[in-house]
Amino acid sequence: MKYVDEFRDGGLAQKLASAIRAEVDPARKYAFMEFCGGHTHAISRYGVTDLLPANVRMIHGPGCPVCVLPIGRIDMAIGLALARPDVIVCTYGDCLRVPASDGLSMLKAKARGADIRMVYSAADAVALAQANPTREVVFFAIGFETTTPPTALVIRQAEALGLNNFSVICNHVLTPSAIVTILESPEVREIGSVPLDGFIGPAHVSTIIGSRPYAFFAEEYRKPVVIAGFEPLDVMQAVRMLIRQVNEGRAEVENEFTRAVTEDGNLKAQALVSEVFELRRSFEWRGLREVPYSALRIRARFAAFDAEAKFDIAYRSVADNKACECGAILRGVKKPTDCRIFGTVCTPENPMGSCMVSSEGACAAHYNYGRFRDIPVVAA
Amino acid sequence: MGEVKKGYVRPLDLKHGRVDMGHGAGGRAMAQLIDEVFARAFANEWLGQGNDGAVLPAPAAGERLVMATDAHVVSPLFFPGGDIGCLSVHGTINDVAVMGARPLYLAASFILEEGFALAELVRIVESMAAAAREAGVPVVTGDTKVVEAGKGDGVFISTTGVGALPAGRDIGGANARAGDVVIVSGSIGDHGTAILSQRESLAFDTEIVSDTAALHGLIAHLLEMVPGIRVMRDPTRGGLATTLNEIAVQSGVGISLEEAAIPVHPQVEAACEFLGLDPLYVANEGKLVVICAAADADAAVLALRSHPLGAEAARIGEVIDDPNHFVQIRTGFGGRRMVDWLSGEQLPRIC
Amino acid sequence: MCLAIPARVVELLDGDNARIDLGGVKKEISLALVEDVVVGDYVIVHVGYALSRLDAEEAERTLALFAEAGIGGAGAGA
Numbered sequence: 001m002k003y004v005d006e007f008r009d010g011g012l013a014q015k016l017a018s019a020i021r022a023e024v025d026p027a028r029k030y031a032f033m034e035f036c037g038g039h040t041h042a043i044s045r046y047g048v049t050d051l052l053p054a055n056v057r058m059i060h061g062p063g064c065p066v067c068v069l070p071i072g073r074i075d076m077a078i079g080l081a082l083a084r085p086d087v088i089v090c091t092y093g094d095c096l097r098v099p100a101s102d103g104l105s106m107l108k109a110k111a112r113g114a115d116i117r118m119v120y121s122a123a124d125a126v127a128l129a130q131a132n133p134t135r136e137v138v139f140f141a142i143g144f145e146t147t148t149p150p151t152a153l154v155i156r157q158a159e160a161l162g163l164n165n166f167s168v169i170c171n172h173v174l175t176p177s178a179i180v181t182i183l184e185s186p187e188v189r190e191i192g193s194v195p196l197d198g199f200i201g202p203a204h205v206s207t208i209i210g211s212r213p214y215a216f217f218a219e220e221y222r223k224p225v226v227i228a229g230f231e232p233l234d235v236m237q238a239v240r241m242l243i244r245q246v247n248e249g250r251a252e253v254e255n256e257f258t259r260a261v262t263e264d265g266n267l268k269a270q271a272l273v274s275e276v277f278e279l280r281r282s283f284e285w286r287g288l289r290e291v292p293y294s295a296l297r298i299r300a301r302f303a304a305f306d307a308e309a310k311f312d313i314a315y316r317s318v319a320d321n322k323a324c325e326c327g328a329i330l331r332g333v334k335k336p337t338d339c340r341i342f343g344t345v346c347t348p349e350n351p352m353g354s355c356m357v358s359s360e361g362a363c364a365a366h367y368n369y370g371r372f373r374d375i376p377v378v379a380a
Numbered sequence: 381m382g383e384v385k386k387g388y389v390r391p392l393d394l395k396h397g398r399v400d401m402g403h404g405a406g407g408r409a410m411a412q413l414i415d416e417v418f419a420r421a422f423a424n425e426w427l428g429q430g431n432d433g434a435v436l437p438a439p440a441a442g443e444r445l446v447m448a449t450d451a452h453v454v455s456p457l458f459f460p461g462g463d464i465g466c467l468s469v470h471g472t473i474n475d476v477a478v479m480g481a482r483p484l485y486l487a488a489s490f491i492l493e494e495g496f497a498l499a500e501l502v503r504i505v506e507s508m509a510a511a512a513r514e515a516g517v518p519v520v521t522g523d524t525k526v527v528e529a530g531k532g533d534g535v536f537i538s539t540t541g542v543g544a545l546p547a548g549r550d551i552g553g554a555n556a557r558a559g560d561v562v563i564v565s566g567s568i569g570d571h572g573t574a575i576l577s578q579r580e581s582l583a584f585d586t587e588i589v590s591d592t593a594a595l596h597g598l599i600a601h602l603l604e605m606v607p608g609i610r611v612m613r614d615p616t617r618g619g620l621a622t623t624l625n626e627i628a629v630q631s632g633v634g635i636s637l638e639e640a641a642i643p644v645h646p647q648v649e650a651a652c653e654f655l656g657l658d659p660l661y662v663a664n665e666g667k668l669v670v671i672c673a674a675a676d677a678d679a680a681v682l683a684l685r686s687h688p689l690g691a692e693a694a695r696i697g698e699v700i701d702d703p704n705h706f707v708q709i710r711t712g713f714g715g716r717r718m719v720d721w722l723s724g725e726q727l728p729r730i731c
Numbered sequence: 732m733c734l735a736i737p738a739r740v741v742e743l744l745d746g747d748n749a750r751i752d753l754g755g756v757k758k759e760i761s762l763a764l765v766e767d768v769v770v771g772d773y774v775i776v777h778v779g780y781a782l783s784r785l786d787a788e789e790a791e792r793t794l795a796l797f798a799e800a801g802i803g804g805a806g807a808g809a
Contacts, residue, residue, distance in 0.1 A: 015797065266765070
């Protein structure tokens with residue numbers, strides 16, 4: 001696979017590993033947060049940690065839209081599907097297993113007779129509506145800025161097609177707001193509490209929003225940001241660039257993912273999104289609680305496609321398990337193994353909180369790919 | 381088709397006809413279905429007798445019996461490289477054969493959904509018959525039931541197989557020892573990918589076909605060249621990863637794999653990339669996992685490779701001491717990670 | 732987040748759609764979010780939509796950066 005395999009090459013990995021070893025200052029520690037769940041997954045899946053020196057620590061951030069989706073939002077979809085047999089709820093595969101209230105998940109609700117279906121693309125949801133004119137099709141849309149433009153497109157498409165049986169429950173969230181929340185959290189602002197030396201910026205979110213929005217963090221909070229591509233070599237190169245910035249006392253936005261990210265981003269997609277969506281004043285993020293101006297809702301002009309308005313579904317906040325440490329883990333303050341219920345009560349089969357729910361969450365990634373490091377194993 | 385038997389007013393309309401509740405009622409309609417579809421395709425001395433059970437010869441002195449059973453509920457029923465019919469024959473033959481036994485006879489039971497097209501049923505049964513003939517393992521007895529429309533996915537097939545295990549042979553999942561070598565007979569993830577390519581909502585075009593195959597010939601060849609094989613299993617649902625985790629727990633060991641050594645067809649890799657799936661967890665239906673002593677490993681790989689079904693066989697790892705029974709892998713990238721049990725169903729990810 | 736992969740555009744279709752090829756596997760996706768894409772271009776695909784075009788020159792440049800790493804005193808960051 002061109003432009004994929006080359007960026008996973010083990011030989012180049014060794015070169016980057018030695019370059020990083022040569023550049024780190026052995027007298028200090030480095031802690032970088034990779035914001036994006038896709039990066040968390042890449043780091044775990046390829047074992048990138050093994051190639052980094054011991055004084056470089058990767059902290060897994062909250063950039064997993066499934067992980068930060070509050071239980072209450074999923075309850076909305078499940079409640080609607082169970083109450084209205086004429087409704088088909090469709091969503092991306094990631095959502096289906098997230099445990100919600102009353103021991104239900106969308107998959108379990110499906111087993112109880114709710115018509116809930118998986119789609120690979122937002123376009124499939126519109127196609128479902130066209131194919132089932134007597135049913136109401138509700139698309140449960142999640143995702144950061146990468147996944148938002150397709151939702152905007154299909155709402156416009158539905159309007160153009162004159163569909164009256166298609167609507168969207170919009171859970172789209174914004175990256176910069178989440179980063180600010182982390183930087184504003186008490187533990188991080190306190191000097192010496194959580195040493196967060198810089199960020200690896202999301203790959204595909206940045207293809208849409210461009211590199212410019214990150215300048216704010218670099219300047220305001222004096223933290224370097226390096227936007228990195230998705231492949232493990234990209235991640236290592238970004239770590240190298242961050243280490244160099246830290247050593248040189250710089251706090252700039254740099255772009256490692258130049259093959260896909262420009263300063264402006266995708267203006268066409270951005271315009272489409274602002275046509276269809278507007279900012280919510282506040283939105284609850286699982287683990288981070290209320291975050292201002294961090295999420296989108298459908299504009300009044302497209303109210304006919306807003307399922308929350310159409311079906312008058314109310315949102316009820318649901319608290320996480322008291323022992324759950326996701327909040328602290330998402331902010332980089334604690335590690336999965338610091339959580340009392342990690343691996344015992346809370347497992348991928350029985351996730352108690354957001355970090356275990358999707359394979360991108362810090363806890364799930366560690367459990368699935370990395371927990372063998374917690375226990376000494378006889379080396380192969 | 382053949383002459384109409386006495387007692388049936390007219391032959392079944394195999395082109396346009398559909399299964400109805402009468403075909404499962406036990407009366408003339410059911411007898412006709414069995415005669416004109418099943419017995420005609422499977423055509424052997426046992427089915428020809430028309431009894432409730434088949435009388436089979438006892439195994440040779442010293443041999444023990446191995447029995448295995450499997451239900452098949454695959455959807456879609458027809459997929460690139462095969463169908464539910466030949467799948468049900470291959471799957472059960474393989475379950476018997478991986479124990480080191482010679483597969484001898486099959487039983488097949490069908491649950492048909494009211495309304496299922498007879499033309500499709502004939503296609504499936506003929507595919508099963510061809511697979512059984514090619515494998516040299518006859519379907520000697522069977523059963524048919526019909527359920528109301530909406531209560532079955534077209535057809536479900538359950539097959540049971542028996543085989544003969546020679547004296548002194550002990551092959552099973554609990555026999556892996558630290559120091560043993562792990563071998564796979566060919567590329568992984570083909571079957572699951574072929575199935576997924578047919579699911580409408582995921583539509584992608586690929587040349588991947590299911591690897592469904594009866595492996596008893598390959599196994600017999602392997603055991604002849606390397607009689608000391610300790611463990612054999614055919615990884616199906618849940619993929620190679622699931623099978624290795626099962627063996628690790630059964631044997632009380634750990635397993636360490638080398639990602640670069642595991643054969644994966646490039647299109648399987650690409651399709652998995654699209655869907656966010658890991659080929660290690662994608663189903664196979666014609667592959668073998670073999671674990672043997674290190675001293676036997678080279679001979680085992682050679683033996684597999686010298687058979688058409690094992691042409692891409694490769695050493696992929698080794699068995700290690702590990703009280704936690706983890707399966708771990710050194711990625712092509714150079715770092716290590718775990719290959720854990722699959723949690724839930726593998727659903728395509730967006731993230 | 733965002734599982735997105737680079738794939739080659741092999742055919743332009745009606746209504747802003749295109750057929751892409753990744754490692755021999757072909758799929759139909761939408762080009763509605765990008766502009767001026769021609770056959771032979773590589774695009775980044777996410778949930779059935781192309782998000783951006785991949786700049787082949789930049790890709791080579793990035794790979795070259797990796798390759799010169801570890802050769803005593805690597806070049807400056809991008």
